[in-house]
Amino acid sequence: MDNNKDNSKFCSCDTKFQAFPLMNFSHSYPSSDIFSTTGKLEFRDRFDHFLARMGIDRMNHVVKPGLYKLGDPDKTSDIIVSANYKLSFDSVRDSLQHIDCYILVLDTKGINVWCAAGKGTFGTDELVKRIRLAELTKRVEHRRLIVPQLGAPGISAHEVFNRSGFKVEYGPIKASDLPEYLNERKTTPEMRKVKFPLKDRLILIPIELSHLLLPTIVLTLILYFFAGPLASLAVITTVLAGTVLFPTLLPFIPTSDFTTKGFILGIIVAIPFSILYLTDPNTSPGASILGSIIPLLIIPSVTAYITLNFTGATPLTSKSGVKKEIYRYIPILAFMGGAGIILLLLLGTLSFLEVI
């Protein structure tokens, strides 16, 4: 769009500071800053989304908090509340391309609505503060705000009303349902139900992978030199099972618990390694048996641990349930993993000493 030479932190968003000469305004006109934006996403917006998804420069995908006009809103136009995470803000403006409205961006420290609501930064205090700072009472005649439903854990609608006079209406979970919502003025049960479709699950893969990249490379190399290429392939397989297979197949894997789902996947991918070690003609019977037990102990315990840690990235798990999973399974996983590592070291030592 325009040559936005703002500072680097906000460079990628389409916001242009509107230089209103203050003296032109009558007394009642708000004097606070207001930004303009468009409903059109540019290439660099999409590139920024890509970087955010890849986990690159994670905390810098931010938008300046404050009030934005989209199109040409007037005193009756709707005000839609969003977070200052670029992906959140862009999904709102993208879905409202041809609608004149305001977007009130809360300062959530660059975090999306759901996570920020859980932390409380997308919260009652911040909303009331932004209503005041943006001087909304002077800009619009009505007293309604549309807040995304996933922001509700941080917002207390009646408290916002008592403190600001604005009535919170909860809009749809997905920004793409906003136009329909604005027509109908109510959300359908379908719109209100959080879903976790394949696309949303796949989008998490790069970030999950990036968390595990370094330990994976280190372990792959170590095992390559000390235990051979098959062992380093097992490391890569384990990590891919936990980070790629698991989110892809999530709804189809039996059992409800994330740990047991991951454990099942782990067993499935461990079996081929177990068989390969067992049937390896170049090793002694003792080494073959030890070698075939080790993957069955280590791989499932690691995939199960990775998938348990996936709980936080889904909108599906309660804290009570996750806690129960931790207490139930972590001791078993630790025991299995520990036993596997001890056997691995034993096998290494015995082979080195040429005992087996």
Next chain:
Amino acid sequence: MFNSYLENTLEYYPENCINCHRCIQVCPHNVFTEGNDHVKLTNPTSCIECGACAQNCPNEAIKVEAGVGCAWAMIRAALKGKEMDSGECGCDDDGKSCC
């Protein structure tokens, strides 16, 4: 077996409910549904303890120990010797797609 999500901390006191439907509007898992004099707690086991209903109930008809169901944050808290419930969400963003 293998379902740790059958119990949670959600408590509903229908006698306090003024049937305003706020909880129905905010719940992302359709835990509450419409009823005659008060809303019905239809799917209690689907609750993920996000706390939205309790935060927005104007008449204290709902109680829940709200928190984030994130194993990583809890394990990290436990390793640091803190309460598992300390509530700190460890990651700064997991790129979850919401608006």
